[in-house]
Amino acid sequence: MTNNRPFLGFGLGLRTDHYQHVIEKKPQVDWFEIISENYMVPGGKPLANLDKIRADYPMVMHGVSMSIGSTDPLNMQYLKDLKTLIQRVEPYWYSDHLCWTHVKQTNSHDLLPLPYNEATITHIVDRISQVQDFIGRPMLIENLSSYVTYNESEMPEWQFFNDIAKRSGCYLLLDINNIFVSANNHHFEPVDYINGVDIDNVMQFHLAGHSYQGDMIIDTHDHDVCDPVWDLYAIALKRFGAVSTMIERDDNIPDFPELRAELAIAEKIAADVLTPNELLISGQPVLQGAA
Amino acid sequence: MSALQQLQHEFIDYLLGSPSNIASHIQSTRTYSAKERLNIYAYAYTARLKEAIETDYEKLHLYLGDEQFDQLLERYVDKYPSQHTSLRYFSASMATLLREEAPYNELPVLAEIASIEAAFTDSFDAKNAKQATLTELAELPSEAWESLSFNFQPSLQLLPFMFNSFAVWKALTDEETPPDTEQHEHTNVWLMWRDIELISRYRPLSEPEAAALNIAVKGDSFPTLCEELLNHFDEDETPIKAIGFLQTWVQEGLISKFNHE
Numbered sequence: 001m002t003n004n005r006p007f008l009g010f011g012l013g014l015r016t017d018h019y020q021h022v023i024e025k026k027p028q029v030d031w032f033e034i035i036s037e038n039y040m041v042p043g044g045k046p047l048a049n050l051d052k053i054r055a056d057y058p059m060v061m062h063g064v065s066m067s068i069g070s071t072d073p074l075n076m077q078y079l080k081d082l083k084t085l086i087q088r089v090e091p092y093w094y095s096d097h098l099c100w101t102h103v104k105q106t107n108s109h110d111l112l113p114l115p116y117n118e119a120t121i122t123h124i125v126d127r128i129s130q131v132q133d134f135i136g137r138p139m140l141i142e143n144l145s146s147y148v149t150y151n152e153s154e155m156p157e158w159q160f161f162n163d164i165a166k167r168s169g170c171y172l173l174l175d176i177n178n179i180f181v182s183a184n185n186h187h188f189e190p191v192d193y194i195n196g197v198d199i200d201n202v203m204q205f206h207l208a209g210h211s212y213q214g215d216m217i218i219d220t221h222d223h224d225v226c227d228p229v230w231d232l233y234a235i236a237l238k239r240f241g242a243v244s245t246m247i248e249r250d251d252n253i254p255d256f257p258e259l260r261a262e263l264a265i266a267e268k269i270a271a272d273v274l275t276p277n278e279l280l281i282s283g284q285p286v287l288q289g290a291a
Numbered sequence: 292m293s294a295l296q297q298l299q300h301e302f303i304d305y306l307l308g309s310p311s312n313i314a315s316h317i318q319s320t321r322t323y324s325a326k327e328r329l330n331i332y333a334y335a336y337t338a339r340l341k342e343a344i345e346t347d348y349e350k351l352h353l354y355l356g357d358e359q360f361d362q363l364l365e366r367y368v369d370k371y372p373s374q375h376t377s378l379r380y381f382s383a384s385m386a387t388l389l390r391e392e393a394p395y396n397e398l399p400v401l402a403e404i405a406s407i408e409a410a411f412t413d414s415f416d417a418k419n420a421k422q423a424t425l426t427e428l429a430e431l432p433s434e435a436w437e438s439l440s441f442n443f444q445p446s447l448q449l450l451p452f453m454f455n456s457f458a459v460w461k462a463l464t465d466e467e468t469p470p471d472t473e474q475h476e477h478t479n480v481w482l483m484w485r486d487i488e489l490i491s492r493y494r495p496l497s498e499p500e501a502a503a504l505n506i507a508v509k510g511d512s513f514p515t516l517c518e519e520l521l522n523h524f525d526e527d528e529t530p531i532k533a534i535g536f537l538q539t540w541v542q543e544g545l546i547s548k549f550n551h552e
Contacts, residue, residue: 037376037379040376042445043419044416044446044485044489045416046416065376071295071296071299101376103296103300106306106372107374108303109378109381115298115316147328147331148317148318148329150316151316152316218331
């Protein structure tokens with residue numbers, strides 16, 4: 001594994017349902033991940049709650065609307081707002097998805113997949129470079145759950161993912177559940193994906209639950225993490241070492257203590273797979289400075 | 292147009308229900324055709340947008356009932372594809388649709404209920420501003436009053452109603468049967484703003500106070516505000532009334548700054 005990867009420990013996605021509990025009880029969680037767009041607002045309670053919680057916990061920022069793969073021009077107003085929020089939150093890092101969301105003046109509000117080929121890599125590397133230059137820090141990109149494969153795809157997703165990271169200098173947010181979902185939907189072995197991803201570029205893991213729709217799995221984030229995804233997580237830890245890990249829950253959200261108990265499963269698996277030394281949290285702010 | 296651009300345009304056209312050749316770019320498998328796979332995205336697109344509107348217009352939903360509200364959502368999603376990066380702003384044109392389009396414009400209370408719900412959303416995350424105090428008002432030099440104007444909280448909104456929509460909204464909020472709709476003789480103006488505890492407040496305004504506040508939020512001066520009040524009060528009464536309104540606005544935290552030459 002890489003020696004200089006920061007390890008934040010085990011975190012959760014910050015959700016409005018849990019604001020009160022987190023502010024009042026200050027539960028033990030190593031860090032929170034926020035959805036950037038929820039706080040790209042002029043003022044009021046969202047930012048007031050964010051500031052209160054940030055005072056007590058490390059944070060990372062996770063976006064859903066950068067549309068890094070779109071063929072529309074980059075949305076500079078969005079990037080300005082993102083940069084303003086980054087300056088406010090001072091996150092360890094910021095991330096978005098390897099997808100497109102917006103084209104022809106229309107936002108799908110969905111993470112739409114890309115054809116995996118050389119032309120798309122060139123397009124995205126150029127755009128990630130623009131974003132990183134503008135923000136002044138490297139970003140993380142996350143693999144999707146997807147339901148279609150384009151005829152124009154010429155390589156497996158992990159190779160696409162690796163090439164973009166290598167050429168743009170960005171890092172990877174590896175969503176273990178998304179690997180499981182896409183493996184089912186596109187009939188590949190999830191372990192092949194994990195073994196195909198370059199070790200040094202992975203900065204964060206996501207874990208989540210999903211739902212079945214016939215034979216297809218939909219990435220709904222409305223269930224607990226299932227056993228096969230926990231198994232994959234253990235395999236990923238063996239390959240990548242200690243990687244900052246969090247659970248995303250976006251629907252059917254349980255009380256905070258229940259979600260915290262689920263995170264303890266991740267902690268237990270990591271304790272079984274890794275040495276105590278590997279699990280020491282390295283809390284230095286990272287990824288500062290130019291990309 | 293690049294191949295990727297063509298692909299994305301066809302994909303978004305498919306989501307919007309427009310003619311599209313995107314299925315010819317998608318691999319079918321033994322269990323799912325290209326179209327079935329694409330329809331997962333098409334369904335999610337509509338469902339996500341509808342859910343956003345449902346969250347923003349709970350009382351309108353209650354008033355219309357499930358079936359009619361769902362028809363309204365279909366109409367809205369078709370007419371106003373989302374152009375913003377955040378769903379927070381997707382439903383902002385709801386009152387406009389209800390005001391402009393049949394059959395909804397035949398029941399004007401619908402647009403007014405929507406405008407109340409949108410006002411709460413706008414108040415919730417409006418920009419923060421400091422609150423001017425009565426002490427600052429009292430310490431203004433006497434010559435300041437001739438040019439005195441005001442900055443207000445960005446959350447402040449003046450909501451005009453032709454119908455008893457606030458009473459309908461309040462009943463729906465309190466889970467009571469809403470009253471029959473009634474048209475007012477004159478437009479009633481309600482004030483909404485967010486207080487220092489970040490709670491959205493609202494109250495009805497008398498006709499003179501609405502007129503005065505309307506002048507003040509436009510940036511006109513205190514003397515202009517007093518001139519307007521001469522349409523409502525006699526000359527002796529006007530300064531006291533004007534000062535009274537101003538003190539109330541300061542006490543309620545509506546004013547963020549006093550300006551004078």
